Amino acid sequence: MVIARSIAELRTSRAHLADPLGLVPTMGAFHEGHLSLIRRAREECASAVVSLFVNPTQFGAREDLAAYPRDPSRDLELAEQAGADLLWAPEVAEMYPPGFQTWVQVESLTKPLEGLYRPGHFQGVATIVAKLFNAVLPQRAYFGQKDAQQAVVVRRMAQDLNFPLEIVVCPTVREADGLAMSSRNAYLEPDERRVAPVLYHALSQAAEAFRAGEREADVLRKWMERTLAGEPLARPQYVSVADPETLAELSGPVERALLSMAVHLGTTRLIDNLLVG
Amino acid sequence: MVIARSIAELRTSRAHLADPLGLVPTMGAFHEGHLSLIRRAREECASAVVSLFVNPTQFGAREDLAAYPRDPSRDLELAEQAGADLLWAPEVAEMYPPGFQTWVQVESLTKPLEGLYRPGHFQGVATIVAKLFNAVLPQRAYFGQKDAQQAVVVRRMAQDLNFPLEIVVCPTVREADGLAMSSRNAYLEPDERRVAPVLYHALSQAAEAFRAGEREADVLRKWMERTLAGEPLARPQYVSVADPETLAELSGPVERALLSMAVHLGTTRLIDNLLVG
Numbered sequence: 001m002v003i004a005r006s007i008a009e010l011r012t013s014r015a016h017l018a019d020p021l022g023l024v025p026t027m028g029a030f031h032e033g034h035l036s037l038i039r040r041a042r043e044e045c046a047s048a049v050v051s052l053f054v055n056p057t058q059f060g061a062r063e064d065l066a067a068y069p070r071d072p073s074r075d076l077e078l079a080e081q082a083g084a085d086l087l088w089a090p091e092v093a094e095m096y097p098p099g100f101q102t103w104v105q106v107e108s109l110t111k112p113l114e115g116l117y118r119p120g121h122f123q124g125v126a127t128i129v130a131k132l133f134n135a136v137l138p139q140r141a142y143f144g145q146k147d148a149q150q151a152v153v154v155r156r157m158a159q160d161l162n163f164p165l166e167i168v169v170c171p172t173v174r175e176a177d178g179l180a181m182s183s184r185n186a187y188l189e190p191d192e193r194r195v196a197p198v199l200y201h202a203l204s205q206a207a208e209a210f211r212a213g214e215r216e217a218d219v220l221r222k223w224m225e226r227t228l229a230g231e232p233l234a235r236p237q238y239v240s241v242a243d244p245e246t247l248a249e250l251s252g253p254v255e256r257a258l259l260s261m262a263v264h265l266g267t268t269r270l271i272d273n274l275l276v277g
Numbered sequence: 278m279v280i281a282r283s284i285a286e287l288r289t290s291r292a293h294l295a296d297p298l299g300l301v302p303t304m305g306a307f308h309e310g311h312l313s314l315i316r317r318a319r320e321e322c323a324s325a326v327v328s329l330f331v332n333p334t335q336f337g338a339r340e341d342l343a344a345y346p347r348d349p350s351r352d353l354e355l356a357e358q359a360g361a362d363l364l365w366a367p368e369v370a371e372m373y374p375p376g377f378q379t380w381v382q383v384e385s386l387t388k389p390l391e392g393l394y395r396p397g398h399f400q401g402v403a404t405i406v407a408k409l410f411n412a413v414l415p416q417r418a419y420f421g422q423k424d425a426q427q428a429v430v431v432r433r434m435a436q437d438l439n440f441p442l443e444i445v446v447c448p449t450v451r452e453a454d455g456l457a458m459s460s461r462n463a464y465l466e467p468d469e470r471r472v473a474p475v476l477y478h479a480l481s482q483a484a485e486a487f488r489a490g491e492r493e494a495d496v497l498r499k500w501m502e503r504t505l506a507g508e509p510l511a512r513p514q515y516v517s518v519a520d521p522e523t524l525a526e527l528s529g530p531v532e533r534a535l536l537s538m539a540v541h542l543g544t545t546r547l548i549d550n551l552l553v554g
Contacts, residue, residue: 007439101385102403102437107378126379127438130407134439160379161404162284162411 001080004088007135013086014136018046022168023138024084025129028052029069029183033173035082037142040170042083045140050079051132052089057096058124069186088136095131104130104161106153112247113260114149114271117237125150126157133163141165146172146180148258148273152247172272174200180272192265195233199272202227202239203259210276215253217241220276224261237262237269244275278357281365284412290363291413295323299445300415301361302406305329306346306460310450312359314419317447319360322417327356328409329366334373335401346463365413372408381407381438383430389524390537391426391548394514402427403434410440418442423449423457425535425550429524449549451477457549469542472510476549479504479516480536487534487553494518494527494534497553501538514539514546521552 004010014021022041026034041048052075059065072089079087103123109115110122133141141158143151155167173181178200179193188196202224209223224239241250244258256277263270281287291298299318303311318325329352336342349366356364380400386392387399410418418435420428432444450458455477456470465473479501486500501516518527521535533554540547 011441099433100437102381102383102434104438105380105382107380109378131437131439134441137441156376157379160377160408161381162408164288164411164414 001076001084002086003076004086005090006094007090010086010088010090010135014049017049017085020045020139021047021049021136022140022142023132023136024048024050024142025132026050026052026075027054027068027183028075028089029071029186030075030078031173031181031183031185033144033146033181035078036173037144037170038079038082038084040168041140041142044168047085048083049086049088049136049138050084051136052079052087053095053128053132055095055124055128056092057127058121060118060120063118064184064187067187069183095128103127104157106157106160109149109153109156109247112249113238113240113242114262117262122150122153126153129154130157130161130163133158133165139165140168142168142170144172145169145275146182146272148260148275149247152245178204180270182270184268184270187268189266192233192268195231196265196270198228198231198234199261199263199270202261203272203274206241206259207274207276210257215255217250217252217254217257220254220257220259224259228261228263233265235264237264278353278361279363280353281363282367283371284367287363287365287367287412291326294326294362297322297416298324298326298413299417299419300409300413301325301327301419302409303327303329303352304331304345304460305352305366306348306463307352307355308450308458308460308462310421310423310458312355313450314421314447315356315359315361317445318417318419321445324362325360326363326365326413326415327361328413329356329364330372330405330409332372332401332405333369334404335398337395337397340395341461341464344464346460372405380404381434383434383437386426386430386433386524389526390515390517390519391539394539399427399430403430406431407434407438407440410435410442416442417445419445419447421449422446422550422552423459424548425537425552426524429522455481457547459547461545461547464545466543469510469545472508473542473547475505475508475511476538476540476547479538480549480551483518483536484551484553492530492532494529494531497531497534497536501536505538505540510542512541514541 022045024037104126151169178197206220206223239261260273299322301314381403428446455474483497483500516538537550
């Protein structure tokens with residue numbers, strides 16, 4: 001596996017990689033979710049590139065940029081084991097040099113859900129992803145369903161700006177007890193970790209109700225809220241039943257829906273989702 | 278010369294064109310300025326693509342989108358004569374399909390000069406240029422110095438978003454009397470056309486003063502304002518002595534400057550500029 005730091009190094013190495021090339025954009029601190037994306041890129045493409053960049057512009061002023069888990073040497077080893085041909089880990093100063101002032105903004109899709117509680121987050125995401133696409137020039141880019149809104153926003157951005165590539169969204173990878181894998185799970189205290197699967201339980205119960213015939217958005221939402229309410233440590237920020245494409249909150253009977261939530265456990269904010277229908 | 282309409286047609290044809298490929302983005306109504314860009318692309322690149330798209334999102338609500346001159350069959354002939362390999366003329370509905378919601382925004386460089394009087398203009402420009410770059414995948418893109426701020430904004434955008442291409446800015450082409458060529462010159466009434474070279478005269482006098490040793494930004498600005506004031510039909514909107522890279526308005530002694538102005542002649546708005554130093 002080649003390791004590139006600067007964009008110039010990346011471009012030189014990328015020129016020797018066969019097409020179709022699959023890009024897996026990451027912020028490092030790899031878990032099984034990241035590795036599943038790298039393996040999928042490895043399987044589906046002639047070459048696989050992993051970018052590792054903790055993107056400061058997608059963190060809010062009061063968010064966890066400084067604390068975000070970093071373990072570059074472990075990440076390097078795991079990326080290589082998962083089959084990456086190239087790991088690109090640029091410096092912040094090269095991605096955002098002095099005078100940087102161009103932003104990619106996606107409008108309505110970034111307003112609800114995460115966008116409501118993380119203003120500026122998706123501007124940072126859309127901008128860095130556009131930069132990664134132009135630097136790496138992949139034919140496919142791999143994202144996790146865990147960050148459902150991110151996947152929808154990135155797909156819209158790629159389509160609207162005519163990026164010549166395919167966005168591939170891969171299933172959420174979970175711990176044995178159902179907790180969605182996330183670098184932020186490392187923040188959880190032992191008692192918080194014990195109750196963290198409550199997000200998945202709440203989603204699963206609503207999905208089960210849907211499969212059993214329940215179609216009312218309000219009822220599905222209440223299923224989730226009730227389960228979360230049963231866990232005193234869990235403080236829900238939002239619980240949503242939304243259109244999977246427009247992300248508009250739904251009411252009345254639904255045929256398909258993105259069930260999603262953000263929940264605080266102590267100082268840690270977790271998100272999770274399931275698609276139904 | 279191949280003619281492409283849809284993005285799919287463009288991509289199929291583009292795949293057969295040799296690299297390096299030069300792109301000349303235009304809104305049609307070709308004059309010698311456009312043709313000089315196409316010839317330059319033809320000379321410097323293995324293939325030359327001209328895009329022809331009157332981009333609605335860079336026109337303000339009260340601007341001249343509907344009236345903007347259009348002559349596609351003449352444009353086609355001229356592009357071919359100038360050496361274009363491919364003319365791409367997409368429909369508005371394909372460039373901005375329902376649900377389109379992604380914008381490229383360049384911050385401080387779009388605030389002064391044209392940005393002050395044409396809010397939203399550069400958002401439309403940056404967005405369409407990003408789309409054209411991704412659709413055509415050129416190694417070089419050609420813009421005219423006539424739209425000086427546009428050239429600075431597009432160069433910044435391309436650099437900030439890591440587009441793998443070079444922005445080439447070509448000299449303004451002028452009529453024999455000095456009037457900068459512009460599709461909008463067609464709007465001028467005969468008496469307005471007679472006085473239209475006053476923009477170039479004002480710029481030239483300030484540039485001459487600079488060459489003769491005058492370095493005070495305020496004095497250079499006054500040279501231009503005085504010349505414009507001598508022409509009753511000319512109604513200046515702004516007259517600027519700005520930093521050529523940051524576009525910040527200058528005062529005190531200057532080493533290099535972008536002299537620029539926007540002037541109304543009747544209902545027509547003309548812009549022009551000269552670089553000094």
